Amino acid sequence: MRQYLILLLLFTLVQSAVTDSPRRPNSNPPKGFVTTKGSKFVLDGKPFYFVGTNSYWVPLLTTKEDVESTFKQMKNAGVKVLRTWGFNAINGSELAAARNSDLTYYQVWNSTEWVLNDGPQGLQRLDNVIAMAGKYNIKIILTFTNNWVGYGGSELYVNWIGGAGSTHDVFYTHPKIIASYQRYVKTIVNRYKTSPNIFAWELMNEARCLGDLPGGPSCIPGSGTLYHWYNQQANFVRSLDPYHLITTGGEGHFYWKKPVGFWYNGQFISDYNFNGQAGEDFDRDLTLENIDFGTYHIYPQYWYPQLDTPGSNFTLKAWGIDWIKLHAKAAKRVGKPVILEEFGVTGLENKTDIYPAWVDSALSTGHGIMPWQFGALGLTENGGNRVIKYADALINGASPNDGHAFYENQTTVWNVFTNAAKVQDAKSK
Template sequence: MWHFVSTQCFLLCLAISALARGEQSIKRTVPNGFVTTRGGEFELDGSPFAFVGANSFWLPLLTTTEDVETTLQQMHGAGVKVLRTWGFNAINASELDGALQSNLTYYQARIRSLDAIWNNSDWSLNDGPQGLQRLDNVLKIAAKYDIRVILAFTNNWVGYGGMELYIDHVTPGASFHDVFYTNPRMIASYQRYVTTIVNRYKDSSVIFAWEMMNEARCLGDLPASSACSPGSGTLGKWYQEQSDFIRSLDPYHLITTGGEGQFYWKNPTNPTLASDYNFNGQAGEDFDFDLTLPNIDFASYHMYPQTWYPQLDFPGSDFSVEGWGLFWIDAHVAAAKKAGKPLILEEFGVTGLTNKTQIYPSWVEHALDTNHGIMPWQFGALGLTENGGNRLLKYTDALIDGASPNDGYAIYKNQTSVWNIFTYLLSLL
């Protein structure tokens, strides 16, 4: 934490220093224990804050304090300093009975009773023991283990009540996904939920950052309209408006997009990228532009070349999965350096144990060598006990023999060759 006598002198000196380093933002003074940024680095109480983190979307879905404690204790033991999880869990009316029977965590739902949310196309809060009290518990135990939390406000995808649940109930029958970014009633409903979450936790140092949405795109389960085409700026404008709104509620915590990090390169040096979804603006993001927004404090991006480009590693392909990942990392490092802001590889993964052991060391070491945080998808916990260690959460997500959900990307301690990649690198930080 910096202390100063002359505010004007401090700001002038800092501005000159920032210009010399190419930085586009000035460090804010924050309370003790709050993470902030200084140029391209994170800081905690005046010292650099480097980390390897973890994703666990399912953690607030656990029903017992014991299993939440077990998971966070295992994260702490592995050296995890930052956890990313969902700050949303929403259901519709048809799911209510099943949710009550299965004890599913939900914060929003379109139901007929007075404790509903999505009432008359909007919502009322479920902050009871099956609702936000579970998220309260996650944050309380995370603080105990000195783990900070990135909270996402909603999801681009249908899973656990994403933005298309808003669309279904605010503008039923809408044909396009991107109406979410422009419809005033939709924006008001989203902002109302954001206000609820931010006001609930804005005084807590356990919050690392607010995340506007997980993987925002022009399309989701619904297609994109012509209003969200390359160069339209629809998503960038939404990022700006919502980050400004969040900052008006909370002057201290960091804010990020939660995007996958797609670019809008009008004239790429490699002509094949002109038709590539990750580079031609079709997804809606413009990573370079989005980083210039004053209330986007750091860059986040995701990386799944194995599923994005299934043709890689086949005869005739130009890249391997490993090589494409290194290229993707370098592209984001260059953009973040130009913007003078920190960078997190917020999600990444490959399936298959051999793929993990061969590819992860290269990606992780390169990310750390280029000075940014990494958060593999996803953390695997063992020894969970609720319902005898076996419980269907939702969709195909389940606890099986005490193990947390595995979508093919989970990393468990008993997978020694993969686990050791991260624990060794954590020991170097």
């Protein structure tokens, strides 16, 4: 027993050194690595302001020609940073169909441990994306997993390891789930940690207490569950990679003790974006030593459907501008950069009315700007028509469109971002 306790103590100390000892990124990174200086991003000694974009589907393309065509279109639009998924996972029962449809996948789950696919239908496709980004001078934000079920996110870990009846939030607390997640993170980080094409590692897309599964009692306002998970995982990534930046990938939810809400049908509704129910605490999370910059998203069309109605004094435009200002102020207090990492509205008229105001507001506060999502044209695989998964498909050579995609032939919307890119370039001298 004594020997066991000594070994347990040594193991605890080693784990503590790896996951609890904060280590800031090296102040002298290799050439081509983005770093921070106060509230600014810096690249090779110069300020790095940018317009970026999101494209989860680029690693899902099956031909190098279409991947290159997409990056060429991004470069022509002035895109400097691309955020994409560093995960694509399936259940073993989906494997035959995935091979038949040529679906990109990196993990296969058949038991409490996943099997890596680093072959030509797996991580070799991500290799090509990372390499192509460098060819076109575009940096990559790579996300390790998803809060949502799409393309095999965190709930595959929950389902296979946590077991039946597990709530979504056990992903953040279950030791075996955390170990499995870290095993995958280590695989990805070690694969690309010497690459200057990586802008940052992102711990999770839109972490919340609940996902497609319900949340549990351990992740409630004030519990700090996400805060501690962010800290643990950011420190783990830093132990693997001393140079690349790290961020949360969160939507920017606040946890304000003073009630924030709105009246609806004569009832006061506590606002999910401010009351801590999501699990995030943007102000506190941003203070973590190895979280190098903040991220937040804007989707008021979905968050406030009961208010977004004709005759209401609520407007998507005004709400988004306020949300941008709040995050700019929070980041300024901490002295770190912030990125408007995702935003979108549906409807071309909405886009042409709202996007200029949101982008101008973000520009005025020194943000990085990354709309959801980039639309590519002229893709040729399978004749330009291919169902990928879910409702995602290439149609007549156009990349998947969830209602938020913007394409070059939508000139007014396209120009909002290309003009902003020119402004950001001018500030990066």
